[in-house]
Amino acid sequence: MPLNWSFSSLHTFENAVTSTEIDLRTVAISNDTFMVLAGAGGAFWTGGITNGSAGQGGPDVTFFYRPWQLGLMTQFGYGTAKQYGEISLFRQFSWKE
Numbered sequence: 001m002p003l004n005w006s007f008s009s010l011h012t013f014e015n016a017v018t019s020t021e022i023d024l025r026t027v028a029i030s031n032d033t034f035m036v037l038a039g040a041g042g043a044f045w046t047g048g049i050t051n052g053s054a055g056q057g058g059p060d061v062t063f064f065y066r067p068w069q070l071g072l073m074t075q076f077g078y079g080t081a082k083q084y085g086e087i088s089l090f091r092q093f094s095w096k097e
Contacts, residue, residue, distance in 0.1 A: 005024050005025075007021070007022050015048040017045055017050055018046055018048075023039060023075075024039045025037040025039030026039055033066055034065050036061065039060055040059050040060060042077065054079070056077055056078065056079020058075060058077015062074075069091060073087070073089075074086070
């Protein structure tokens with residue numbers, strides 16, 4: 001079973017906050033036209049103006065349309081800020097040999 005793991009961390013010197021985002025997904029459906037990934041992810045942050053640690057997490061689903069190399073990622077869940085949801089669009093740029 002293929003897994004997709006992503007990790008991103010950022011420290012902002014203006015307010016001394018460090019934030020980290022983690023996602024783990026696997027292929028749920030795949031064919032020549034599209035791919036659907038399902039998994040879970042979240043974010044946490046600490047330091048600076050946050051007064052301790054905070055975070056959020058929940059399930060995410062990614063839809064990828066192969067002919068246009070265009071994707072839509074959704075994530076929703078619960079955390080320090082109560083319920084949340086986000087939608088991200090992305091485009092893959094590549095070339096064929």
